[in-house]
Amino acid sequence: MxxxxxxxxxxxxxxxxxxxxxxxxxxxxxxxxxxxxxxxxxxxxxRPPGPLSTLIVLGSGGHTAEMLNLLAVMQMDRFKPRYYIAAATDNMSLQKARVMEDTLKSKVKYL
The missing domain is CATH 1.20.5 (Single alpha-helices involved in coiled-coils or other helix-helix interfaces)
Structure with a gap:
């Protein structure tokens, strides 16, 4: 070297x-x-061929309003069945979820 x-x-x-x-x-x-x-x-x-099972967690502190706002802009036919979870003492969130689902069902009937 x-x-x-x-x-x-x-x-x-x-x-x-x-x-x-x-x-x-x-x-x-x-x-x-x-x-x-x-x-x-x-x-x-x-894209998945069928609808997706969806879990929606509701709660106090604005979480219910946030989730319902998200649900309002989603393609609901792609996200079903929808399962809602809320505390046993959180009746207001469950009531809002029921109203939202009833509104969706009534929209589907008239389309």
Missing amino acids: EQGSSCFFSNVGCLNFAILLIIAASTLLLFRILYVIYRSTKQLHN
Whole structure:
């Protein structure tokens, strides 16, 4: 091994190794870019064929209002059956949920 050389091989060997390393890294980068482009053109998730069973948790402190606001903008035909959970002492939340479900049922009858 030569004195003052930081490479195990000759300077030409180091140059060839560096070029090979750059080509390998460029090839891997190109394959990665092509793979990402290929995957981004595909649809990630297919929609489930049927409705989804949904759990709705109601509670005090504004949670009932938040959940009912979310329910108002959902596609209700995709999210059924809907199961509501509330505390046994939270009659107001259960009453609001019943009113919401009754409203949905009456809308479906007239469509």
